[in-house]
Amino acid sequence: MDRRYALGVIGAAAVMGGAWSLTRRNDDFPPLAAFAEGAAGDTSSVVEMVMGSPDAKVVLKEYASFTCPHCATFHNGPLKKVKVEYVETGKVKFVYRDVYFDRPGLWAGLVARCDPAKFFGISDLLYADQKAWIGSGDPAGIVQNLRKIGRIAGLTEDQLDTCLSDGERAQTLYTWYQDNAKADEIDSTPTLFINDVKHSNMSYDDLKALLDKALDEA
Template sequence: MTLGSEDAPVTVTEYASFTCPHCATFHATTFEKLKADYIDTGKVRFVYRDVYFDRPGLWAAMVARCDPDRFFGVSDMIFDQQRDWLSSGDPVGISEALRKIGRVAGLSNDQLDACLTDQAKAEALYDWFRSNAEADEIDSTPTVIVNGAKQGNLPYDDLKAIIEEELAK
């Protein structure tokens, strides 16, 4: 999933898992600043790539991707409410909490049922994750890649310095 201008001089790719607490922190802090300062101004094209450590992470991704036009809004809700929807630890409770997020985001029960039961899509997403993560040598989340150079998990000021260096080239 992408945000920002296709012609942006810098591409920032983030590998993240919806069940990763560090990823939720990245989205609450670093991503918001990145979006305001660079994505919304046309300087950065942002690419989001899922990492699946577990089934709940895949389920969350399927809910977020249920309507591609709502992906970033739904993913923000999933990250913001991560502790709540994961708290039951029970697959049924987690699924119901994710469905509730989807409904609040404007998805219908029928849409959510179709998304969460689409086995072919789940397999395709998992295969895509494995292929991309292997190609980019991803071993932790969040991992940020700036114009092809793997950076890991960075505080905003460090990420900003790297982006500014790339923009100056």
């Protein structure tokens, strides 16, 4: 596969209520459908991004897109509190599942996953500075902004060159996302699962109540 393929496809979703919908378009970007569904075949090489104790009684799984503003709000607010109160104390294991609405989101995923050990640190930077790195929507500018975030996180130029030009990896990640979204019936972001029970976006207080209930029942 042409390694430039990862940079040649573009798409987006639209804001819908308190979540971003996978079924609506923002005409700033054409669709990501140029990726053939399932074309990557084996997705076993994709690393599941997990934070917290493997023995935690409660698992919080989130489906999110790096270009989704509601996801940024969730990560910069409620999730930060959840990490301190529940994840870092060993009560909850957090699983992050990428959703790729668009080319910028896929690029961001390639940068964040360039070094799995740095994934959550880079994710924090991407969500904290989302409006800035997306900027005017110019593809070249977005790529340069993502490279800057990668460098801040400690990635080298060679690492960034490799990760951002890996079309096969991009296809694999996109197929992995599609498989997960189909299995869990994901149609918007952020979507949350608490011990496999599906929930929509919510405030910290509401999430805290559900996590406490799940811990009591575990």
